[in-house]
Amino acid sequence: xxxxxxxxxxxxxxxxxxxxxxxxxxxxxxxxxxxxxxxxxxxxxxxxxxxxxxxxxxxxxxxxxxxxx
Numbered sequence: 822x823x824x825x826x827x828x829x830x831x832x833x834x835x836x837x838x839x840x841x842x843x844x845x846x847x848x849x850x851x852x853x854x855x856x857x858x859x860x861x862x863x864x865x866x867x868x869x870x871x872x873x874x875x876x877x878x879x880x881x882x883x884x885x886x887x888x889x890x
Contacts, residue, residue, distance in 0.1 A: 842856040852864040859871035868876035 867878040
């Protein structure tokens with residue numbers, strides 16, 4: 822594992838001099854990726870951190886989704 826701390830917030834916007842954890846193993850067929858800090862990120866935006874904490878998925882309510890006609 823690298824030196825990234827899992828307690829650090831992950832920026833949603835890339836900042837040039839801020840190091841963010843990167844994917845070291847991707848399993849899109851199973852819906853998850855392993856980051857260099859040991860966190861597992863799921864395709865539904867949920868996360869399982871190395872210390873056992875869970876970050877719930879960030880889902881948008883269906884009525885806020887755009888529908889193509």
